[in-house]
Amino acid sequence: MNHWLIAPIVLPAIMAPILLMAARHDIVLARIFSIASVLALLGIALALTTLVSNGLIVTYALGNWLPPFGIVLVADRLSVLMLLLTAGLALAVLLFAVDGSDHQGRHFHALFQFQLMGINGAFLTGDFFNLFVFFEVLLIASYGLMVHGGGATRTRAGVQYVAINLVGSTLFLIAVGMIYSVAGTLNMADLAIRVPHIAAGDQALLQTGALLLLLVFCIKAALVPVHFWLPGTYANAPAAVAALFAIMTKVGAYCVIRLYILAFGADAGVASWLAAPWLLPAALVTLTLGMLGVLAARRLSQLASFAVIGSMGMLLIAIALFTPAALSAALYYLLHSTLAGAVLFLIADLISRQRPGHDDRLTVAPRFAQLSLLAGAFFVAAIAATGMPPLSGFIGKLLILNAARSSVAPVLIWSLILGTSLLAIIGFGRAGSTLFWKSTGEAGEFPAADQRQTLSLVAIGLLLAGIIGLTLFAGPLTAYLDATAEQIFATHHYIAAVLGNTALQGGIR
Amino acid sequence: MEFLLSSAIGLLTAGGVYLILRARTYPVVLGLSLLSYATNLFLFATGRLVLDQPPVISTLATGYTDPLPQALVLTAIVISFGMTAVIVVMALRSYLENGSDHVDAPAPDEALP
Numbered sequence: 001m002n003h004w005l006i007a008p009i010v011l012p013a014i015m016a017p018i019l020l021m022a023a024r025h026d027i028v029l030a031r032i033f034s035i036a037s038v039l040a041l042l043g044i045a046l047a048l049t050t051l052v053s054n055g056l057i058v059t060y061a062l063g064n065w066l067p068p069f070g071i072v073l074v075a076d077r078l079s080v081l082m083l084l085l086t087a088g089l090a091l092a093v094l095l096f097a098v099d100g101s102d103h104q105g106r107h108f109h110a111l112f113q114f115q116l117m118g119i120n121g122a123f124l125t126g127d128f129f130n131l132f133v134f135f136e137v138l139l140i141a142s143y144g145l146m147v148h149g150g151g152a153t154r155t156r157a158g159v160q161y162v163a164i165n166l167v168g169s170t171l172f173l174i175a176v177g178m179i180y181s182v183a184g185t186l187n188m189a190d191l192a193i194r195v196p197h198i199a200a201g202d203q204a205l206l207q208t209g210a211l212l213l214l215l216v217f218c219i220k221a222a223l224v225p226v227h228f229w230l231p232g233t234y235a236n237a238p239a240a241v242a243a244l245f246a247i248m249t250k251v252g253a254y255c256v257i258r259l260y261i262l263a264f265g266a267d268a269g270v271a272s273w274l275a276a277p278w279l280l281p282a283a284l285v286t287l288t289l290g291m292l293g294v295l296a297a298r299r300l301s302q303l304a305s306f307a308v309i310g311s312m313g314m315l316l317i318a319i320a321l322f323t324p325a326a327l328s329a330a331l332y333y334l335l336h337s338t339l340a341g342a343v344l345f346l347i348a349d350l351i352s353r354q355r356p357g358h359d360d361r362l363t364v365a366p367r368f369a370q371l372s373l374l375a376g377a378f379f380v381a382a383i384a385a386t387g388m389p390p391l392s393g394f395i396g397k398l399l400i401l402n403a404a405r406s407s408v409a410p411v412l413i414w415s416l417i418l419g420t421s422l423l424a425i426i427g428f429g430r431a432g433s434t435l436f437w438k439s440t441g442e443a444g445e446f447p448a449a450d451q452r453q454t455l456s457l458v459a460i461g462l463l464l465a466g467i468i469g470l471t472l473f474a475g476p477l478t479a480y481l482d483a484t485a486e487q488i489f490a491t492h493h494y495i496a497a498v499l500g501n502t503a504l505q506g507g508i509r
Numbered sequence: 510m511e512f513l514l515s516s517a518i519g520l521l522t523a524g525g526v527y528l529i530l531r532a533r534t535y536p537v538v539l540g541l542s543l544l545s546y547a548t549n550l551f552l553f554a555t556g557r558l559v560l561d562q563p564p565v566i567s568t569l570a571t572g573y574t575d576p577l578p579q580a581l582v583l584t585a586i587v588i589s590f591g592m593t594a595v596i597v598v599m600a601l602r603s604y605l606e607n608g609s610d611h612v613d614a615p616a617p618d619e620a621l622p
Contacts, residue, residue: 129581136588143595152606159534159603160612162596166541167529169592173548173585180578181555 178209220252239349287313329399
């Protein structure tokens, strides 16, 4: 048993109380501990990547209670990829927050570590009751982070965010209960074995439970019709937090990939590909609505929120096709859209700091400090987010379009993706020209903000470098993601790794 | 007993959903609590209804009740209790900062919808 597997959960879980107790009054100490922890997480994620990159699936039975009875953590290519993405994003976001915004409220760093613990746990867990527990951990931390810094509109948006997620948690529990009542297990691999043998009379309960669970994941992934919480939350959260939340929508997408291919995939008998007929139409509507929102946004952070919704639509279109090629494209787009979404929120925050009175509203205002630098960063981020060549958004979109050729409705998918890309380009172009281009013609000038912004710019640079890296190394990366997608679809490997080789022949029953 | 439990779950859920759809934060908090009670009862029922049976192995036992849902309900109760506390504090804070306990409380520069 490899004990490093639990480190991504234990390390932030230990670090957060240390930050709470020892570094409560000393912000410098808290920053050092927090950054050290995230760097260690990045190192662990890299080490785990080398461990699983040859196709090995590593499991960790907590307290040596063996599955399906004990709690089990599972690391395969997909979950470790998500760990790596989380750690990388967290590092950039933390550097941005350390530049001043972590000081506006209390306990930012402790909450940040708890948030990372929940996210990492959700990616590693092998049973869906612990998925619920880790969802709660990451949500509780996110409630605190969401209202970090306070303010009337932020608290109001925070209450709505908590309420919608409490309803989501309730639905999650009901769905878990329904599945348990007919399958008698909470372990995902064990469930995958049992689903084909569920009696016909119990199928209705099982499928209702599974679809309720899909609804919960769609709330997290901000899919239409349960997307409405996202623009209010992300646009009102502190920028660093909104950027970190870019990974939270992907937790929902990850759960859809994991559960609906493993347990309700090709081998599930009557219940096979349960999610596909619901997911695809919802994703298509989400993409359209998100990009229309980009066109209608009145603030840059609002525009970024709707771009996130649109990118989730695009991502779930690719997932809903449920083929290895489409899944590989989806994973590439997932990496890209997380970075692109996060960097937009950070840029919007820097712009709003430089324009007191105008903030990040899309209004023509006098020139502000660092105009050309921020304009350049926005230009690169916008090219990536709208999916224009030459950056990674274009490659991801091309991969998805290619995978959709052999799908059920290629014409519809192609025309919607291409049409919404045009909408996004118009929306981003309009926002950029209002903020940067037209502003240069105005008389007067905003005084430069007195805050240092070096680390914020480094954070933005890191994320943009990540996007460029995705583009430059697209070849090896897509080969790796192809292997990842194949591993996800070869569900018997996962089941054998978790439950042992005898499980598939009915040895355990 | 089946009828009693299922009607209790149904009534709690109906009341909870009705209250969640109210416009003020206090009924919403109450609705969320009712809904979490309904969920806890529902989770109990997923292990099938059994009377007077032990959940742990014993030589005297004539039958068993499923222990797992009981563990799940315990976790769910703890979490929902904590979450209720969180949303009460957030709702209070929102009321104090916005001067209104409306869920869609208008910002100072907006009119009430």
